[in-house]
Amino acid sequence: MIDALIWVILIPLLGGLVAVLFPRIAGITGILSTAGMVFACLVLIKLVADSGPQVYLVGGWSAGLGISLYADGLSSLFLLMTAMIALAVSIYASSYFRQSHLRLHYWPLWLLLLSALSALLLASDLFNIYVTLELLGISAVALTALDGKRPAVEAAVRYLVLGLLGSLGFLAGVALLYAAYGSLDLATLATRIQPGAASWAAAALMTAGLMIKTALFPMHFWLPPAHANAPAPVSAALSALVVKAAFYLVLRLWLDLFGVSLSGGVSTLIGLLGAAAVLWGSWCALQAERLKVLAAYSTVAQIGYLFIFLALILEMPVGIPRDEAIAGLMLMALSHGFAKSAFFLSTGIIQQRQGHDRIKELAGAVQGMPVTTFTLALAGIALIGLPISGAFLGKWQLIDGALYLHDWLLALVVLAGSLLASAYIFRVLGQAFGNSPYPTKVLSIGMQEIPAMVLALIATLVLGLASGPIWPFLEVTVMSGRAGM
């Protein structure tokens, strides 16, 4: 049964190969592979819930020599989110790309991106993480430049250069850690690492490299053009999954590897950068002309929230409030993933139907596409963090944690960020109401609108009301702590 770890990586990869060989059936292979991926993730979640974190030694060699895959509460939940969003995006994309010749190139790259995501979320060997990061970066760049128009290619070029610099920073950290501690496996390194020049420099380099990849505030300028100019299903995946996978790595490194001995002044720096990202991202989203640019800047802001959360977790002593904070962080990450992908997918529908996504000229969108606007509204609720959404519970934990540490400034920033978020979301919704009396027809494009709406519903209703089981699931596995194993 433990093979579920390998199947999650292999199913999309094999799907990608089939899509290269037989382009005519690429769409169906895509949907089937993502469905298989969701099934494998559910099996994995059940496995982790029953018998704790799973370690899979690839090739049968011990963790020191060979590469091991590791699945605990944190990674399997991220995996489930990835698989579900992937399934919805694949269904959406099969009708979004129906006529265009891009279909031939989209599916192989998309499925290989998914296998890179699952390989990264399960990796527990530093150099293996570097290879998955490169695989993820290169496939994301190729997908961004898919439609070949000048703005998309320019954004893809900048994304590639910065992505490579981020990976080089990460590799420099890996080189230092291997030179100092002679191992690449996270678990063995966690036992060997002591505070010293080598581990400090490695932590700084790896975190800086990953900050470029998550587009944290000072290094965020590549994200808005890339996400705004990519085709809708691609920008949904970029914002919801690719950027978050890099954040997952920062979380994994600081919780497992560097956490205990090195946090010190780093958490205040991360908190400051996160706060700046929240304010700057929300402010730019308020000014955005186009829906996609607004969504991209809102991603920059949401990444800021996650880094504020990380700063709080690093400062908290191990105990109940810290587990609560980690569960809260998880909820925010999940609900942002579902909400943002729903937002981008519905923006894609508007762009295809009306030929543009300029917010000022959205009038009448409600009448023409009632379901799409409803999805936009639902996703907006989850992005702001209004009550019935996972983000609300997440932000509640965030403010609770900030107050616990008497950090008034951070709590204030979170509230200001939510205020700005509601401003730019309601600005969009306000424009959408035109004056024609009644909706012409409810569903304009079923194949595209239903997956988007399902994602938005998950972000609000499921994560808002039914997120009970996440707490015990997360606490059992993450807190067992890798170093102890």
Place this chain on the structure above:
Amino acid sequence: MAEYIAMALITTGLIFFIAGSIGLLRLPDLYTRLHALTKADNVGLGMIVLGLAIISGDLITTFKLLLVWLFVLASSAASAHLIAQRARRRERGLWKP
């Protein structure tokens, strides 16, 4: 005894290389430089290969070394010809990028 012969061969080879590089720096135009480089370096390399063959002693490495020398000879002769041809065409204005 073989050591000294090999030593002598390799040093003369090096001298040819140095001559080739000085030729590259001092000679006036492209063609003479090409001439110096391909001629001097190939003879120099031949000498070094011979010296190394003596040091190595066994047949297979000697054959591999000769193969290396053959490849360098072929590629440097061909590339010298191509560079010179392009330069000639450029002078007579025939070359279109």
Place this chain on the structure above:
Amino acid sequence: MLSVQMIYGLAGVLLFTFALRVALSQVAFLRRVLAINVAGAGLFLVFISAAYKGAGQPADPVPHALVLTGIVVAFSATALAIALARRLHRPSDDD
């Protein structure tokens, strides 16, 4: 053995940081691709110098495998970067 590791490792660090400076500054795109390749080479030098075990013993093969993988990954990134640059210089036919 340690001094050889030290010299080559520090040379790798120098290469890495200098190439990073050129890669971060606003220069022609092809030059930035060159800089990223040289920076990668600098890092590989740090890896392999850490693996050097002295003249007598064989070196540690794990960093060698990592650097081999790194070289191929660097090539793929460079190839994609150059293809993207070509697309910028040549407006596509369906524009």
Place this chain on the structure above:
Amino acid sequence: MEALIWTVFDFLLITAMLALGWSALSTHSLRRGIALFIAFGLLLSLVWVRLRAPDIALAEAAIGTGLTGALLLAALRDEESAAGAASTEKPKNTIADYLLIAATVILALILGWALIDALMNRQYSGLANEVFTQLDRSGVTNPVTAVLLNFRAYDTFLELAVLLVAVLGIRSLNVSRRPYLKAGLVLSGLTVWLVPVLIVISAYLLWVGAHAPGGAFQSGAVLAAAGVLLRLSGYHGAGLPARIVIRRALMIVGVLVFAIIGLGLMVLGRGFLEYPLAWSGSLILGIETAATLSIAVTLIMAFLAGETGRAGNQEDSSC
């Protein structure tokens, strides 16, 4: 006495390498920069040989310098024809540049200090002895190939996927290059004579990889060099099979064989890529042959920038 000679040699090698690296990045003309980059790569292969890493020297010379250099020169040819004159801009140093220089000097100091600290008080020597104790159970005697294709085979599996994704990305951009003119007498003579020898050498490198420096990547690169040579001398298809389906199959055969063997072993009840001791040698060779084929095809297509060439049918402009 001998130690002195070695230190002098090291000193000369490092200064030459740093000087080449520095000048490759700071010359004004891009053409000279690329030429110096190729020289830097060859010198780097010499450094790898000095640090007792012959496999890396082979790969650096073949892929890091040869193919990357060919790619850069081809890119330069397109850029020059697009931009007219060779780009000789003199970068003027603004304040941002001085800030950047200061930042990198600090980074260099930190990294240097961290490396010295890492190397000086180092309790854990790397994984070398673990590899050597398990070497006899890996099916090959060359330790680097053992690590690449047995102990860390999963890394190589993902790395082949990286190469595949890069070429798929290039193919989707549809930026095929103008084919080269039919070569003159000398070049086509050289090609006719050299290409078969290159193919034999690549087969030799593949075979020798099991017990001496060599292996899938080096032999794939040599095979790709033969393809690039064909392309330069006017054969549009660059040795690639004309039919699109075969070309696509060759592109993915490396990753596919890896996955099929991994899955096959799982069906037999063993772990993913957990070779049974008796067959591990032949399994590794099978994977390496498939990997060589797909590496060669992907490297050639990266050089062609994904064009199918005249021979391919024009069903779609890229394969």
